[in-house]
Amino acid sequence: MNLFILLVVVLAIIAIAQLTKVYDLSRTLRNSREEEISAADNRLNANAWLVWMFVFFGSVIYLYAKYGDYLPDSASEHGVAVDKLMSLNIWLITVVFFIVNYLLFTFASKYRFNPNRKAKFFAHDNRLEMIWTLVPGITMAFIIVYGLITWNSMTGPASSEAMQIELYSKQFDWTARYPGENKVFGACDFNLIGTSNALGMVTEEGVAAKIAEIDHNIEATEKAIADGIAKGTMPDSYKESLEDQLYKLKRHKQRIMDLKENEMNGVSQWKAGSDDKIVKGEFHIPVGQEIEFVFRSQDVIHSAYMPHFRAQMNTVPGMPTRFKMKPTITTAEMRQKLGNDKFDYILLCNKVCGAAHFNMKMTVIVDSPEDYKAWLAEQKTFGGEPAKKQEETKTEGSDTTMVVASIK
Numbered sequence: 312m313n314l315f316i317l318l319v320v321v322l323a324i325i326a327i328a329q330l331t332k333v334y335d336l337s338r339t340l341r342n343s344r345e346e347e348i349s350a351a352d353n354r355l356n357a358n359a360w361l362v363w364m365f366v367f368f369g370s371v372i373y374l375y376a377k378y379g380d381y382l383p384d385s386a387s388e389h390g391v392a393v394d395k396l397m398s399l400n401i402w403l404i405t406v407v408f409f410i411v412n413y414l415l416f417t418f419a420s421k422y423r424f425n426p427n428r429k430a431k432f433f434a435h436d437n438r439l440e441m442i443w444t445l446v447p448g449i450t451m452a453f454i455i456v457y458g459l460i461t462w463n464s465m466t467g468p469a470s471s472e473a474m475q476i477e478l479y480s481k482q483f484d485w486t487a488r489y490p491g492e493n494k495v496f497g498a499c500d501f502n503l504i505g506t507s508n509a510l511g512m513v514t515e516e517g518v519a520a521k522i523a524e525i526d527h528n529i530e531a532t533e534k535a536i537a538d539g540i541a542k543g544t545m546p547d548s549y550k551e552s553l554e555d556q557l558y559k560l561k562r563h564k565q566r567i568m569d570l571k572e573n574e575m576n577g578v579s580q581w582k583a584g585s586d587d588k589i590v591k592g593e594f595h596i597p598v599g600q601e602i603e604f605v606f607r608s609q610d611v612i613h614s615a616y617m618p619h620f621r622a623q624m625n626t627v628p629g630m631p632t633r634f635k636m637k638p639t640i641t642t643a644e645m646r647q648k649l650g651n652d653k654f655d656y657i658l659l660c661n662k663v664c665g666a667a668h669f670n671m672k673m674t675v676i677v678d679s680p681e682d683y684k685a686w687l688a689e690q691k692t693f694g695g696e697p698a699k700k701q702e703e704t705k706t707e708g709s710d711t712t713m714v715v716a717s718i719k
């Protein structure tokens with residue numbers, strides 16, 4: 312089918328080229344020059360300009376009417392200001408668009424070639440220069456200042472009442488983390504990232520388990536090298552690659568040994584993590600409560616985009632970013648407002664970050680404070696039951712407990 316369309320297009324181009332040639336030839340036969348255009352042709356072109364102007368304006372108005380309100384009312388407090396700023400800009404652009412295009416098309420039509428008309432010529436006019444410099448200049452300055460004021464109020468520091476939620480991005484999903492009762496996020500470190508610990512949460516058990524895993528690998532690699540040397544059949548290149556692997560394992564272990572246990576608000580960040588709640592697929596936030604999102608990324612730059620709250624922020628590996636907002640409409644209220652009981656707020660990735668970028672999303676549920684509390688209470692903590700876990704680590708083996716003791 313595609314090939315067929317391509318063929319038709321190519322044939323059409325050839326046909327047009329041939330027709331032009333025939334037209335040129337007929338002019339030569341008639342003894343008229345190419346640049347001599349008849350008054351009838353000029354009239355036709357001038358009218359075509361006007362027809363096209365109406366088609367163009369009509370399509371723009373149609374698109375505005377059809378897609379102008381592509382999002383429902385803002386569901387966050389700052390979003391109202393964003394919408395106001397956006398509407399003002401759209402109005403200005405629309406007015407300028409219609410004036411400029413009206414002049415462009417009507418002048419082209421009205422001032423078509425007329426052998427009896429002579430163009431007025433003047434080299435310079437100070438008043439005109441003033442008008443077309445000052446009017447756009449002042450308008451632009453107004454837009455920029457208004458935009459900056461809105462931006463600053465949106466991105467300023469969160470108030471002391473704000474609760475924090477971490478949104479963690481990686482190819483290709485989102486994870487939300489809530490600090491527990493102590494209101495402190497547990498420490499994270501990329502050296503501890505693994506299949507069962509996607510966020511790289513640092514806890515005593517986590518550190519011990521990772522070191523035990525690395526020790527096991529070091530032992531196996533050392534044994535492979537020793538065996539190879541003993542047998543005398545190991546190629547040099549293979550030995551080198553094993554040694555390289557061994558070096559990397561030891562360096563990884565050292566990095567974990569170097570992790571320092573920091574305190575925050577009087578709570579050890581290694582212990583703070585065990586009551587953190589980690590959720591996937593969907594996360595809840597309470598209506599009317601200021602929320603400060605902290606964004607982190609594991610791999611590449613993603614962008615956390617919540618269109619219904621008019622919120623967007625890049626998530627950058629190695630550099631936490633923030634965004635504060637206060638949701639004002641619960642999911643239930645918005646469903647009622649839109650008459651759509653399947654409606655859900657959404658968190659999307661708005662940066663093309665790889666093959667499954669399109670699928671990187673998470674549902675956001677805005678609850679009443681009571682519902683939110685009930686939901687949060689149901690979520691499991693990272694450490695499960697901390698007391699029980701510590702018991703297990705102690706009975707597992709004395710060497711891992713010793714490693715942790717030596718780091719501390």
Ligand SMILES: [Cu+2]
Pocket residue numbers: 480612613614660661662663664665668671
């Ligand atoms: Cu992404």
